[in-house]
Amino acid sequence: MTRLRTAALVGNPNAGKSALFNALTGARQKIANYPGVTVERVSGRMTLPSGEPVELIDLPGSYSLDAASPDEEVTRQVVLGEFPGEAQPETLVVVVDAANLEQHLVFAQEMIALGRPTVVALNMVDLAERDGLAIDPDALSDALGVPVVPTVAVRKRGLDALADAMDAAPGQDISTRHDVGHLTLPERRLAARNMVKGAILSESGERRLHTHLDKILLHPWLGPITLFALLFVMFQAVFAWADPLIGAIEGVAELASGFVTAAMPESFLRDLITEGVIAGVGSVVVFLPQIIILFAFILVMEQSGYMARAAFIMDRLMAYVGLSGRSFIPLLSSFACAIPGIMATRSIADPKDRLTTILIAPLMTCSARLPVYTVIIGAVIPATSVGPGIGLQGLVLFGLYLAGIVGAMAVALVLRRTATKGAASGFIMELPKYQLPPLRDLAIGLWQRAWVFLRRAGTIIFAATVILWLLLTFPKADPGESQLDASAAGHIASFMQPAFEPIGFQREMTLALVPAMAAREVAVASLATTYAVEAEGEAETEQALRGQIAARWSLPTALAFLAWFIFAPQCLSTIAVARRETNGWKWPAVMVIYLFALAYIFAGLTYWSAVALGL
Amino acid sequence: MEQHPDHSRTTLDSLAPLTRAEILSVDWDSLAPDEGKRLRALGLDEGARVAIAHRGVFFGRDPIAILIGRTTIALRRTHARAMTVRTI
Numbered sequence: 073m074t075r076l077r078t079a080a081l082v083g084n085p086n087a088g089k090s091a092l093f094n095a096l097t098g099a100r101q102k103i104a105n106y107p108g109v110t111v112e113r114v115s116g117r118m119t120l121p122s123g124e125p126v127e128l129i130d131l132p133g134s135y136s137l138d139a140a141s142p143d144e145e146v147t148r149q150v151v152l153g154e155f156p157g158e159a160q161p162e163t164l165v166v167v168v169d170a171a172n173l174e175q176h177l178v179f180a181q182e183m184i185a186l187g188r189p190t191v192v193a194l195n196m197v198d199l200a201e202r203d204g205l206a207i208d209p210d211a212l213s214d215a216l217g218v219p220v221v222p223t224v225a226v227r228k229r230g231l232d233a234l235a236d237a238m239d240a241a242p243g244q245d246i247s248t249r250h251d252v253g254h255l256t257l258p259e260r261r262l263a264a265r266n267m268v269k270g271a272i273l274s275e276s277g278e279r280r281l282h283t284h285l286d287k288i289l290l291h292p293w294l295g296p297i298t299l300f301a302l303l304f305v306m307f308q309a310v311f312a313w314a315d316p317l318i319g320a321i322e323g324v325a326e327l328a329s330g331f332v333t334a335a336m337p338e339s340f341l342r343d344l345i346t347e348g349v350i351a352g353v354g355s356v357v358v359f360l361p362q363i364i365i366l367f368a369f370i371l372v373m374e375q376s377g378y379m380a381r382a383a384f385i386m387d388r389l390m391a392y393v394g395l396s397g398r399s400f401i402p403l404l405s406s407f408a409c410a411i412p413g414i415m416a417t418r419s420i421a422d423p424k425d426r427l428t429t430i431l432i433a434p435l436m437t438c439s440a441r442l443p444v445y446t447v448i449i450g451a452v453i454p455a456t457s458v459g460p461g462i463g464l465q466g467l468v469l470f471g472l473y474l475a476g477i478v479g480a481m482a483v484a485l486v487l488r489r490t491a492t493k494g495a496a497s498g499f500i501m502e503l504p505k506y507q508l509p510p511l512r513d514l515a516i517g518l519w520q521r522a523w524v525f526l527r528r529a530g531t532i533i534f535a536a537t538v539i540l541w542l543l544l545t546f547p548k549a550d551p552g553e554s555q556l557d558a559s560a561a562g563h564i565a566s567f568m569q570p571a572f573e574p575i576g577f578q579r580e581m582t583l584a585l586v587p588a589m590a591a592r593e594v595a596v597a598s599l600a601t602t603y604a605v606e607a608e609g610e611a612e613t614e615q616a617l618r619g620q621i622a623a624r625w626s627l628p629t630a631l632a633f634l635a636w637f638i639f640a641p642q643c644l645s646t647i648a649v650a651r652r653e654t655n656g657w658k659w660p661a662v663m664v665i666y667l668f669a670l671a672y673i674f675a676g677l678t679y680w681s682a683v684a685l686g687l
Numbered sequence: 688m689e690q691h692p693d694h695s696r697t698t699l700d701s702l703a704p705l706t707r708a709e710i711l712s713v714d715w716d717s718l719a720p721d722e723g724k725r726l727r728a729l730g731l732d733e734g735a736r737v738a739i740a741h742r743g744v745f746f747g748r749d750p751i752a753i754l755i756g757r758t759t760i761a762l763r764r765t766h767a768r769a770m771t772v773r774t775i
Binding site: 292 | 730740746758
């Protein structure tokens with residue numbers, strides 16, 4: 073087998089590298105991990121004009137080869153060919169922001185000095201023009217000694233010329249490059265300044281869009297208010313906008329179940345499909361719209377450049393608990409899923425800061441909790457309005473998110489004074505230019521997230537529901553005995569029940585906690601399957617499940633169950649990622665123990681106080 | 688000369704917003720090594736021309752957003768205090 077030629081995209085953070093990568097490779101990307109470290113290895117394939125296929129790698133954004141974070145260390149090792157098991161890329165494509173050349177050319181010079189075939193993509197030339205800045209690529213090319221191609225990744229401009237230059241790159245004459253290999257940082261910076269001076273065709277002092285936006289979004293008062301309003305809208309949207317879509321998916325599930333029931337004779341297999349597969353997996357898949365809405369908000373915040381402003385605003389608050397605004401980004405991502413959240417902590421340079429952020433990330437309400445919250449809130453909280461556009465159910469959901477956040481802050485405060493004690497962390501961060509998120513990049517991002525979720529539903533959740541259905545169905549009950557009492561699952565639940573009885577949990581809730589270790593949303597699938605088997609009936613829709621819960625659970629019990637899920641570390645993948653990130657079992661063990669302890673205590677407190685209040 | 692040169696000299700954290708200044712010196716020893724590295728990589732070094740764009744949230748005076756060239760960089764007051772600047 074002939075090995076593909078490889079090319080790597082390198083550049084400063086915020087140079088528009090990922091957008092260029094998306095434009096060059098399309099949606100067919102492979103996301104994996106570099107062995108040993110959890111930095112994502114993003115690669116894709118493109119075909120050069122000569123017809124030669126090339127594997128293109130998108131390396132983490134870097135300011136310098138003198139690495140200051142795990143991310144930058146990966147870039148350094150890969151481009152130097154020192155990364156074990158990773159071939160040194162034949163061609164380097166250095167992406168620079170046309171409007172920020174003085175800074176980006178510093179790293180570009182470092183890359184060019186490596187002496188590899190190199191092409192510079194002068195990216196975002198349209199935004200530079202909007203800011204009144206016109207650059208001469210030829211002058212820049214003369215100064216750098218390598219081809220410079222103007223591109224606008226989000227509009228697919230300049231891609232053909234870039235591919236041509238990549239095609240021709242291996243034949244480059246390295247001797248035309250100026251010897252920049254031994255320059256110091258100040259010397260490179262001076263060189264960059266002179267190159268920019270020589271390459272600027274025109275520059276006007278036009279006010280830039282982002283200074284106007286920042287006046288509001290970074291305003292000491294308006295900034296935080298805007299951020300909190302945005303977050304509130306986000307959580308309301310997750311509830312309100314998804315409803316019609318959820319209804320549609322439920323309709324499909326019901327149709328499918330009806331079709332199977334009509335088409336197949338009464339049999340073990342038919343029950344497995346309707347009660348096990350459709351009831352179980354279906355009850356999880358209905359949450360796809362909510363997860364997509366949540367990810368859409370987060371991706372738009374990231375791609376528009378607003379996320380860094382949110383970090384700026386949150387820095388003061390995070391400083392109170394010994395963290396920095398940098399931790400806000402992984403923590404906000406953790407609202408979608410703790411796994412990418414924990415992986416995003418690698419941009420935090422301070423090790424203790426990073427460890428604290430990893431330990432509290434599971435407290436952010438991830439999308440896997442949404443199914444649990446939604447079903448139970450839908451069952452026990454009335455759908456009344458408490459104000460214009462504010463529903464009581466949405467408010468309770470907001471409260472659950474808030475409880476997770478407050479819990480995380482309290483835990484961080486304690487950790488920074490005990491386990492992760494150390495000097496207060498700093499906050500240094502570039503605030504990128506604002507830009508309209510390109511729809512294609514947004515769509516690719518959403519598709520990748522949706523696919524991960526559906527794959528989970530098709531594998532882990534599918535397997536967990538089928539096993540659970542089997543445990544619930546066998547052994548068969550004698551006449552007069554309930555199926556749950558007789559089944560193997562019932563016996564497991566009865567064994568665990570004494571521990572959970574005091575905090576108000578019923579047996580089927582205790583039972584739901586076991587398969588939910590695989591993934592939280594399985595708790596819903598488990599309840600759905602349990603009630604479906606018990607009722608000996610059709611597949612349970614989410615609507616029917618809500619009905620069952622409303623009829624069977626008292627309010628204190630339901631609230632205790634919600635409180636449990638704020639804290640409980642019920643996700644094996646998160647624990648596995650935490651182990652990989654912290655290189656050992658010590659910290660994941662600390663995480664699991666403290667989270668289970670908090671879950672039990674708070675579920676108990678919730679139950680006892682709700683009972684005492686007569687709810 | 689209307690003004691004594693020392694009057695235009697201050698640390699970056701006490702610079703008035705939107706006043707242009709040049710960094711004269713940086714007390715690198717007062718910064719953590721990685722933070723110093725990051726600040727330098729972002730161009731915050733001797734000779735750089737800067738201005739404060741935004742400061743603080745609610746009543747606090749932290750963090751600070753610095754304009755340098757065509758970028759905006761967020762940092763804390765403790766970092767800014769290590770930089771001696773001269774208004775220009």
